[in-house]
Amino acid sequence: MSESWQSGVKVAELTHVGMRRANNQDSFAVMVAESSERFERRGHLFVVADGMGAHAAGELASKIASEQIAMRYISSQKTDTGEAISQAVHQANTAIFERGQSNPDFHNMGTTASSLVLRGGQAYVAHVGDSRVYRLRDGTLEQLTFDHSLVWEMEASGQVDSNSPLGRAIPKNVITRSLGPGEHVLVDLEGPFEVRMGDRFLLCSDGLTGQVEDNDLGVLMDCLPINKIAPVLIDLANLRGGPDNITVIVVDVTGDHVASKQADRSGAGQGGSGKPWKGVNSSRALVATTAVCWAGAIGFGVAVAMGHEKMVGSAIVAFTLGAIAIAVWFSGILATDGNRPPLKTRRRRSGPTASQAAGLATYDSGLEKSEVARGSGPYRRYPVEHHPSLCENLRSVLAELRQTSETNHWMLDWSEVNAIEQQATEAKSEGQWKTAVVRYCDAALEAMVLLRKHHDDSAGDTAVDL
Numbered sequence: 001m002s003e004s005w006q007s008g009v010k011v012a013e014l015t016h017v018g019m020r021r022a023n024n025q026d027s028f029a030v031m032v033a034e035s036s037e038r039f040e041r042r043g044h045l046f047v048v049a050d051g052m053g054a055h056a057a058g059e060l061a062s063k064i065a066s067e068q069i070a071m072r073y074i075s076s077q078k079t080d081t082g083e084a085i086s087q088a089v090h091q092a093n094t095a096i097f098e099r100g101q102s103n104p105d106f107h108n109m110g111t112t113a114s115s116l117v118l119r120g121g122q123a124y125v126a127h128v129g130d131s132r133v134y135r136l137r138d139g140t141l142e143q144l145t146f147d148h149s150l151v152w153e154m155e156a157s158g159q160v161d162s163n164s165p166l167g168r169a170i171p172k173n174v175i176t177r178s179l180g181p182g183e184h185v186l187v188d189l190e191g192p193f194e195v196r197m198g199d200r201f202l203l204c205s206d207g208l209t210g211q212v213e214d215n216d217l218g219v220l221m222d223c224l225p226i227n228k229i230a231p232v233l234i235d236l237a238n239l240r241g242g243p244d245n246i247t248v249i250v251v252d253v254t255g256d257h258v259a260s261k262q263a264d265r266s267g268a269g270q271g272g273s274g275k276p277w278k279g280v281n282s283s284r285a286l287v288a289t290t291a292v293c294w295a296g297a298i299g300f301g302v303a304v305a306m307g308h309e310k311m312v313g314s315a316i317v318a319f320t321l322g323a324i325a326i327a328v329w330f331s332g333i334l335a336t337d338g339n340r341p342p343l344k345t346r347r348r349r350s351g352p353t354a355s356q357a358a359g360l361a362t363y364d365s366g367l368e369k370s371e372v373a374r375g376s377g378p379y380r381r382y383p384v385e386h387h388p389s390l391c392e393n394l395r396s397v398l399a400e401l402r403q404t405s406e407t408n409h410w411m412l413d414w415s416e417v418n419a420i421e422q423q424a425t426e427a428k429s430e431g432q433w434k435t436a437v438v439r440y441c442d443a444a445l446e447a448m449v450l451l452r453k454h455h456d457d458s459a460g461d462t463a464v465d466l
Helices: 036-042 055-075 081-102 150-156 165-169 214-223 226-239 282-298 300-306 314-331 354-364 387-407 415-429 433-465
Strands: 009-016 026-031 044-052 113-119 122-128 132-137 140-143 186-194 200-204 246-253 371-374 380-383
Touching (some): 009 026, 009 226, 026 055, 026 246, 036 113, 044 055, 044 200, 055 081, 055 113, 081 113, 081 122, 081 186, 113 132, 113 200, 113 246, 132 214, 140 214, 200 214, 214 226, 214 380, 214 387, 214 433, 226 246, 226 387, 226 433, 387 415, 387 433, 415 433
Parallel strands (some): 186 371
Antiparallel strands (some): 026 044, 044 113, 113 122, 122 186, 132 140, 132 200, 140 380, 200 246
């Protein structure tokens, strides 16, 4: 990289297998431009992919996605950034699909893929699945992507509120769209969003968001320096069970040439209308719900045959929940309790504009023949607050770790953890909430160092005994 060239971003990335998986099916790519010429042509690219399928298949699918998206985007000759990244995702889908068709062991393998491009003062997001892209700006965390999951799709269609008993009963890990299983795929293109100095972006797999609530995520992203965010988030997800692989990429905008010269100061990028989500009318909701029932019933055999870890059972779940939703619809009790920000208007499917038509014509007549949905993100916004509740949660985690250590008679030296936690307590008593959050996180990181050392030592002792 040229000594005179400054990328204008700070990046931190980390991936972890989690606590219950034998292998890591997540993949990621970080392509920071190595020169001003490269930045002008393609900008900076970041990708997170979360594989699905039998062990090797999911791992391979996510690896193909991250590699193909990066390679295809960087080598693209298209001048329009949105077209280039969308085409790269479609081409990755084709590569995964063809690899799956060529080997029975990889048949129907799939992966999520969320990509972020920073170029020309704008941010573009190309997205399939339930991995996520967030932006932190001026004390507000915004989710720029729409989860292609059963619960989000049902809420967006007006069939259910995610905070209702029915909504909470829907499995969160049943996804409705992914790269690889089908020859064609619908890609969500979000943005362009204006980029400002100080913007912080987060790309992550659902191994993080399934364990760390968005409100806590916003506070941690707001309080922690970039070098601590990824390890803290991964450790917290693991402390809360770590049932899945976890991947985190954090990007800070630090250079004027990355930010927009005419940034929109309203807080919403060009990709979003800023209006709250409203459900579709009731007759459309009923039709959609009935369709879910029939689709689930007809597709049950296919779903079983596919064998995806995340998607298996989705057809029967759709049928069951659809039937329940119809009954709920007739009783008129679907309501929002306001505990979670409502979804915004669902992204709309659209073809290219007149200016884009010529550039897309060859591509659309080729192998991929896939569609792009022009998005309307951000879909949810979370004000950064509740520092006291996060501090209490972190204190409770540390207390549970100590109790577990004592119960199991682990000979661990907690003195350093105790000293750091005392600093956090003092900062909290003085109302210095950001400092308190940082110090509690430092204590949690130190505690995890102790636990990992104990685990490694125990494994070593066991190996010797055997």
